[in-house]
Amino acid sequence: MRVNYDEYLVDDNLYINWYPGHMKKTKELVRDNLKLVDVVVELLDARIPFSSKNPDIDKLAGNKPRVVILNKSDLADRAKLDRWIKYYKDRGIKAIPLDTMKGTGLNKVVDECRNAVKDKMDALVEKGRKERPIRIMIVGVPNVGKSSIINKLTGRKSTVTGDRPGVTKGKQWVRLKGNLELLDTPGILWPKFEDQEVALNLAFSRAIKDEILDVETLALRLIGKLMVIEPEKLKTRYKLDALGERDIDTMDLIGQKRGFIIGNRELDYTRIATTVLNEFREGKIGKITLEVPEDIKK
Known part of the structure; x- marks a missing residue:
């Protein structure tokens, strides 16, 4: 029976509607530190590229150069992933599939960050300014793999990682190879899920804690x-x-x-x-x- x-x-x-206090603080942290950053790296889950895109990021990033990463591509359907890459390409954005477990796609991420600010950096050199590190901010929803990517880029365990939302705490500047500096932030969700299909997809992928x-x-x-x-x-x-x-x-x-x-x-x-x-x-x-x-x- x-x-x-x-x-x-x-x-x-x-x-599903979840917006704890630390999310508000993270949003403020991103907004307050954007002036220090040259490139915004937007990290999406390749299994749910639309649902894992925080609409607040477009408003916060404004006209900053943007690089989109489709992380966990090893878990995604390849044919559907290609459709998402084309979707972004048609909108003038290069979306880079990434598998952090194998490190596949990491070099393309670094190259694309450099390409995004090449004109700006060349102009500074022409003005006689000393070349400085390219400053990157990486943003994304919880549990999308930000810390794992940073650890791969640095070649060492520089941040705390885990398969639980909200493991990264506070602001961290991380020095990368190739004269790059990266500002890591905790995962950021948004106050209200207008579309419950989006909320469910985030819950399926564990961007929202199972405990709640x-x-x-x-x-x-x-x-x-x-x-x-x-x-x-x-x-x-x-x-x-x-x-x-x-x-x-x-x-x-x-x-x-x-x-x-x-x-x-x-x-x-x-x-x-x-x-x-x-x-x-x-x-x-x-x-x-x-x-x-x-x-x-x-």
């Missing part, structure tokens, strides 16, 4: 999304002959297949939920991108 979670999980009211969410309902939403966009990968990962008619039915099938049973032969929904969420985040379900440029609401 199983507990009837249908009403609890399907007719839920999962509304209903992980069982969150995993159910993820299963429902994967049933639509990646049904074969979902079936393959959990060895399912077919998916259920509803997301809760598929969740049950996953639990039964994995043997996640407790008590009087009841399904352990918490274990099912944490397994599905973790395996998506680790790329074990497959290389998955949750959104494409066509999904952006006009």
Whole structure:
């Protein structure tokens, strides 16, 4: 037998809205230090390029040269990733896919930062000014991989990293090779998620802490999304002959297949939920991108 979670999980009211005090402080830190920076490096999650883009950054950065990085590209669907690269190219922005685990794309990031301010630096030299380091600010939502990128660029463990939002604390200037200086900031979210699809995508990728969410309902939403966009990968990962008619039915099938049973032969929904969420985040379900440029609401 199983507990009837249908009403609890399907007719839920999962509304995500998170803006702790340190987010406000981070926004102020970014705004106050922009005058010291030559280039703004905007770091996005390649699996959710639109959802992980903070709309506040456009206002804060203004006319500063911008470099876009699509991090965790190793976890993204390559065909969909190419569509995002083209999307940015069509808007005059070079988006660089990056895999921090292997370091793939790091040299392109450095080169693009140099290209973005080449005219400015050449003009300073022509005026007789001593060449100074190019100053970079790296910004992005929590858990998008900023600290890992900095550690790769410096070749040493210069900042604290972890798979938890908000690990980076305060402002840090980091000296990079090649006469570059980088200002790292904590991840910054925005006060209100007008689009709950965006909020869900951020929660799926753990930009929002699991501790403040209903992980069982969150995993159910993820299963429902994967049933639509990646049904074969979902079936393959959990060895399912077919998916259920509803997301809760598929969740049950996953639990039964994995043997996640407790008590009087009841399904352990918490274990099912944490397994599905973790395996998506680790790329074990497959290389998955949750959104494409066509999904952006006009």
